[in-house]
Amino acid sequence: MIDTTDLIRELIYQIRLGEDSAYEFKSITIKGDKVTAPHRDSVADELAAFANANGGILVLGVADKTREVEGIPLADLDTVDKWLSNIATAIDPALYIEIRLVEIPNRQGEAKPVVWVRVAKSVFVHRSPHGYFHRVGSSKRAMSPELLFRLEQQRSMVRLIRFDEQLVPQANQQAIAPELKARFLRGDLPEKTQLKKLYLIGEDESGQLCLTVSGVLLLTARPADFLSSAYxxxxxxxxxxxxxxxxxxxxxxxxxxxxxxxxxxxxxxxxxxxxxxxxxxxxxxxxxxxxxxxxxxxxxxxxxxxxxxxxxxxxxxxxxxxxxxxxxxxxxxxxxxxxxxxxxxxxxxxxxxxxxxxxxxxxxxxxxxxxxxxxxxxxxxxxxxxxxxxxxxxxxxxxxxxxxxxxxxxxxxxxxxxxxxxx
The missing domain is CATH 3.30.565.60 (Heat Shock Protein 90)
Structure with a gap:
């Protein structure tokens, strides 16, 4: 998990630059105990687009046009958290998202709470309420039938050929239960080397260590936390x-x-x-x-x-x-x-x-x-x-x-x- 200080530093830098293929900013409006804007289907499309591409980050509480840090009232953060979780589970198949609550300064130097949401690149193709989307530059785009076919083919082939060696993006090293990995460690070789040789862990495109499907099944206390039907x-x-x-x-x-x-x-x-x-x-x-x-x-x-x-x-x-x-x-x-x-x-x-x-x-x-x-x-x-x-x-x-x-x-x-x- 990214350190909070590093996260805030990166976020401030990115807000100054604006949206790109990996970042999306959105203002948020709450009335009573309900989020009234943006529309939940639009947010679902954005999250699925990130998962269908190379992953990305959605930040709620920042205006996309002006890049103004508007923030979210502290009393409403729990409402936003539940709203996002419901949206993620409504995507087909359901999407794993990482949610962080952080405070960043606006232009006047006042600390404002925002919601940071990270979506990893998925091994599945996800359908959201308005269809199949992917991320192109700073916006989501509906997939053409040809692109959807190629992506389905590519990711289904990944599933059929050594799916158990594919990385599970949200399963990092902290998910490994120490007592479960002991049986695999032999001699003086570094632990990382041994687990990689057995295809239990691997490095993603950014160099971060993640568990493979086999790693999740054998090294985590509850595989269903990462592969929801693995029980x-x-x-x-x-x-x-x-x-x-x-x-x-x-x-x-x-x-x-x-x-x-x-x-x-x-x-x-x-x-x-x-x-x-x-x-x-x-x-x-x-x-x-x-x-x-x-x-x-x-x-x-x-x-x-x-x-x-x-x-x-x-x-x-x-x-x-x-x-x-x-x-x-x-x-x-x-x-x-x-x-x-x-x-x-x-x-x-x-x-x-x-x-x-x-x-x-x-x-x-x-x-x-x-x-x-x-x-x-x-x-x-x-x-x-x-x-x-x-x-x-x-x-x-x-x-x-x-x-x-x-x-x-x-x-x-x-x-x-x-x-x-x-x-």
Whole structure:
């Protein structure tokens, strides 16, 4: 975060020069507890234009024509802050903005409060109320269809090719949790060098260090603060349909990805039933093979499409089945029919780090969280079918989501009793 003294010095200098491709000034009018000018849609267009270009700064409380520092009443600063936050979340996809409240002198030397808003260059293309805009010189311009197509193509290609190595502009070094980076540091090399070699951090166009997508997922305490959908939503129902009246338990697993996996598996353990029969001794019949569930959760977290804004992993437990819905269609040439024979990785960096630095849950009976032998899907299919006598079902939904259904075993239908009888 820029030092306040440096920020004020830069701001005074920029006001003297006027607007350019990186700075926009606006007067602001407030009546009662509402901002009446500028119009919120106009401000949304300005913010989105910065994000779609190379980023920039909006300053409220400075007249754009006269460059006069008009200021904002202290009592209204909270109103302006909330107004800006609402505008940013209304942009599609929602925009992350940094807001600072500072005082700068006007021409008479009187200190006046202004609101400083920084928008980083985005890895997404943002649509605001009046369409798609970008910044050209000191003004916003509507994108031509050709420019919009090229930008969408460029940024979607960035998402498809090593998206997990792309920088997340708002995630700086201060976002790193010290206890989470320790596992990656070896020997005497500088910390910065080691984390860069692993593609956990990198430098943006201005030379500032930022976390990559993989860095956010592995090194921050709550990745959803930077990638809003980077968590696992878990819900358990008493019946066979999604109905809030029959909801038994719910949890958002939103820590670093290894913690998301652990919490999601614990959620299944906590909510699945274990029945029993006597033949002649007691035979416990769990609804699900937990090693298979573990593989399914790991696959969902490691291989989901993190570039899809607003799409989270959904793990839903019903009385007769477990459903795991993962954002993103199958990558490249992989198909439903070839999943158990072929393995193609979407997030190469993330998968590589999970396979090298993270021990597995003991229930998986293996050494690392991911073992890159392509055995995850075969394990899910075979182990689940042995238990419930029904083969799990993979479905691709509109090429944007992969849904796995694992059917529950019961006293009436399971493979354990027959196995016991055979022995």
């Amino acid at each position: 696992v939503q878990c819900v358990a129902y008493s019946g066979t349909e999604r109905n809030a009246e029959y909801q038994l338990d719910a949890q958002d697993c939103d820590g670093p990805v290894d913690e998301q996996i652990r919490l999601a598996l614990t959620f299944v353990k906590r909510n699945m039933r274990t029945e029993a029969v006597k033949r002649p001794g007691r035979i416990d019949i769990p609804q699900y093979d937990l090693a298979a569930v573990f593989e399914a959760i790991v696959n969902a977290v490691a291989h989901r499409d993190y570039s899809m804004h607003g799409a989270r992993i959904r793990l839903h437990l019903f009385a007769d089945r477990l459903e795991i819905s993962t954002p993103g269609g199958l990558p490249n040439s992989l198909t439903i029919d070839s999943m158990d024979a072929n393995s193609i990785t979407r997030n190469e960096t993330l998968v590589n780090l999970l396979s090298r630095y993270y021990p597995a849950d003991p229930i998986s009976k293996r050494q690392n969280l991911i073992e890159r032998r392509g055995e995850g899907v075969p394990t899910i299919l075979a182990a689940s079918e042995r238990l419930s006598l029904r083969r799990p079902l993979y479905e691709q939904i509109d090429h944007t989501e992969l849904k796995l259904t694992i059917y529950a075993a019961s006293r009436e239908k399971n493979g354990l009793v027959a196995q016991f009888s055979a022995e």
